[in-house]
Amino acid sequence: MDKQVTLSSRFKILTVVLILIGVAALVTGAFTDSPRFWANLLLNNYYFLTVAIGATFWLAIQYVSGSGWSAGFLRIPMAMGTFIPVAAITMLPILFGAGHIYHWAHHDALLDPVIAHKAPYLNMPFFVARYILFFAAWILIALLLLRYSRKEDEKGGLDYFHKAQFLSKVYIFVLAVSFSLSAFDWIMSIDVHWFSTIFAVRNFAMAFFHGTVIVTLIVIILNKLGYLPFLNPSHLRDFSKYILVLSMIWTYMWFAQYILIWYANIPEETVYYLPRTKGEFKPFFYAELIINFLIPFIPLLSGKLGSRIKILVPICIALIIGQWIDLYQQIFPGTIHHFKIGFIEVGSFIGFLGLFSLVVGWSLSRTPLIPRRHPYLKECTEHQRV
Amino acid sequence: MSKINIIGVYSDEDVFADAVQKIKDSGIVIKNVFMPFPVHRVFHILGLETRLPVMTFIYGVIGVGITFAFLFWTSVVNYPLKFGGKPLNSLSFIIIMFVMTIFVATLLTFMTFFIRQKIGPGKKAVMIDPRSIDDKFLIVIGKDPSMKKEEIDRITSLIKQTGAEEINERPEPEDFKEEND
Numbered sequence: 001m002d003k004q005v006t007l008s009s010r011f012k013i014l015t016v017v018l019i020l021i022g023v024a025a026l027v028t029g030a031f032t033d034s035p036r037f038w039a040n041l042l043l044n045n046y047y048f049l050t051v052a053i054g055a056t057f058w059l060a061i062q063y064v065s066g067s068g069w070s071a072g073f074l075r076i077p078m079a080m081g082t083f084i085p086v087a088a089i090t091m092l093p094i095l096f097g098a099g100h101i102y103h104w105a106h107h108d109a110l111l112d113p114v115i116a117h118k119a120p121y122l123n124m125p126f127f128v129a130r131y132i133l134f135f136a137a138w139i140l141i142a143l144l145l146l147r148y149s150r151k152e153d154e155k156g157g158l159d160y161f162h163k164a165q166f167l168s169k170v171y172i173f174v175l176a177v178s179f180s181l182s183a184f185d186w187i188m189s190i191d192v193h194w195f196s197t198i199f200a201v202r203n204f205a206m207a208f209f210h211g212t213v214i215v216t217l218i219v220i221i222l223n224k225l226g227y228l229p230f231l232n233p234s235h236l237r238d239f240s241k242y243i244l245v246l247s248m249i250w251t252y253m254w255f256a257q258y259i260l261i262w263y264a265n266i267p268e269e270t271v272y273y274l275p276r277t278k279g280e281f282k283p284f285f286y287a288e289l290i291i292n293f294l295i296p297f298i299p300l301l302s303g304k305l306g307s308r309i310k311i312l313v314p315i316c317i318a319l320i321i322g323q324w325i326d327l328y329q330q331i332f333p334g335t336i337h338h339f340k341i342g343f344i345e346v347g348s349f350i351g352f353l354g355l356f357s358l359v360v361g362w363s364l365s366r367t368p369l370i371p372r373r374h375p376y377l378k379e380c381t382e383h384q385r386v
Numbered sequence: 387m388s389k390i391n392i393i394g395v396y397s398d399e400d401v402f403a404d405a406v407q408k409i410k411d412s413g414i415v416i417k418n419v420f421m422p423f424p425v426h427r428v429f430h431i432l433g434l435e436t437r438l439p440v441m442t443f444i445y446g447v448i449g450v451g452i453t454f455a456f457l458f459w460t461s462v463v464n465y466p467l468k469f470g471g472k473p474l475n476s477l478s479f480i481i482i483m484f485v486m487t488i489f490v491a492t493l494l495t496f497m498t499f500f501i502r503q504k505i506g507p508g509k510k511a512v513m514i515d516p517r518s519i520d521d522k523f524l525i526v527i528g529k530d531p532s533m534k535k536e537e538i539d540r541i542t543s544l545i546k547q548t549g550a551e552e553i554n555e556r557p558e559p560e561d562f563k564e565e566n567d
Contacts, residue, residue: 259477265470301443384430 005364015358022351029344038100039335044352049087054211055080060168068379079363081142088135104192134178141171156373190334194272202253209246210323217316230381233307240306247296280339291322390529393554394545402523403427405548418526420518442495449490
């Protein structure tokens with residue numbers, strides 16, 4: 001039970017190679033097409049940050065709801081939470097290059113009356129302050145949760161479990177405010193004239209959705225590698241239920257935003273969807289909906305299919321691509337204005353994937369994989385559901 | 387002709403689940419079980435599975451189909467009226483289709499459940515033992531007239547051994563469904 005993950009040298013070499021590909025792609029971008037460099041930097045940073053945030057939110061939900069079935073897997077979202085400090089560093093260039101991504105950060109932006117009206121919120125010092133504040137809060141809580149769980153391994157008892165439960169409640173409230181504002185800051189302010197009040201909820205649903213998907217995928221991979229031997233179809237079925245429900249929530253939010261703008265037909269609002277639905281981005285508009293909604297929804301309606309690894313893994317992989325398309329649709333039409341996919345996009349995504357895998361793998365190898373004194377661990381290892 | 391049942395009454399869910407397992411393992415046919423709340427382990431042991439969700443899915447598909455047909459016929463075929471510059475066959479159908487799917491599926495599922503269970507508003511509840519909706523767990527084993535005395539003794543002693551509080555023998559209520567799923 002106390003097996004610890006050991007990183008094979010093959011895994012380390014592979015992730016380093018992936019990171020090097022990413023660096024090469026970003027360097028190529030920086031010298032040949034600098035707007036794409038900035039857009040990709042933002043996309044990939046935000047992508048893996050939302051995955052880490054979603055996973056830690058999933059962790060908080062497990063604590064708050066007192067779930068027993070997931071007790072043995074909690075170290076995986078905890079390890080994913082350790083990517084948040086890394087993301088805080090890799091995202092730093094965006095603070096310096098904000099003018100390349102955000103129209104409001106240009107020196108002559110205040111000539112625009114709309115931007116001047118929003119200037120009390122969208123200005124560089126406040127932007128940086130929020131960046132620091134949000135990251136500080138997330139890092140503090142994510143690492144504290146990991147620390148409590150480690151202490152629980154040493155000392156046992158219910159003290160640390162109750163502490164973690166309380167902290168999880170705090171985390172949910174903190175995320176509700178901070179993640180919403182960060183989505184406004186980093187993504188919605190790209191299209192600075194446009195706004196949507198459901199934007200934050202939609203992004204939050206995306207983070208939770210894809211964070212859970214990655215947790216599921218890592219659990220399955222670890223099980224295939226011989227860790228987590230107690231994983232059984234009942235656990236997989238519960239994971240697939242999460243994915244099914246979250247795919248519906250994501251679609252609900254996505255559609256709520258779209259249909260209200262489509263129905264009201266106000267030019268200030270429809271300008272956002274014009275390039276996305278009519279222009280070059282049209283194929284991705286439909287691909288986004290099909291991949292993120294229909295692909296998980298239809299097969300997972302049947303709980304039996306959802307408990308099969310052979311069904312669940314392709315769905316998870318499709319959803320990894322789905323989230324990329326989702327973010328591409330949110331970031332690229334506002335920054336690049338043209339549908340461009342090439343080595344820079346694919347390479348930089350691969351690079352960040354390598355970095356994420358390396359960080360998560362490294363933190364998994366630093367702690368025992370199973371929180372052996374978690375009060376609900378027995379419920380997890382013997383979890384059976386009809 | 388009324389049938390006689392042997393009814394074992396338990397008051398703890400874990401004892402009850404163990405008892406169901408033991409009685410089933412000894413080859414005795416369990417006719418029915420009654421619980422104040424669902425105990426998943428018992429469903430698992432007895433292999434009880436409901437087909438109701440499949441019907442819900444089918445009703446949902448029917449609901450979405452009928453609603454779309456209705457909307458399409460009214461606003462595209464029979465009375466095409468442009469408003470707001472929107473196309474006739476448009477996204478505005480989706481919300482109505484979504485809500486109607488839930489409505490049709492829920493209502494028909496309830497009706498299916500009521501019909502299958504022969505219950506409904508105003509009907510007096512048919513219960514083998516009213517305490518099964520309070521705090522007692524019941525196991526019901528049919529008493530066949532062809533059963534020998536030893537066999538009946540074996541059943542009753544097994545029920546007693548597994549921790550039953552009392553053992554009753556009662557005729558089956560009229561209008562009582564054997565299969566309860």
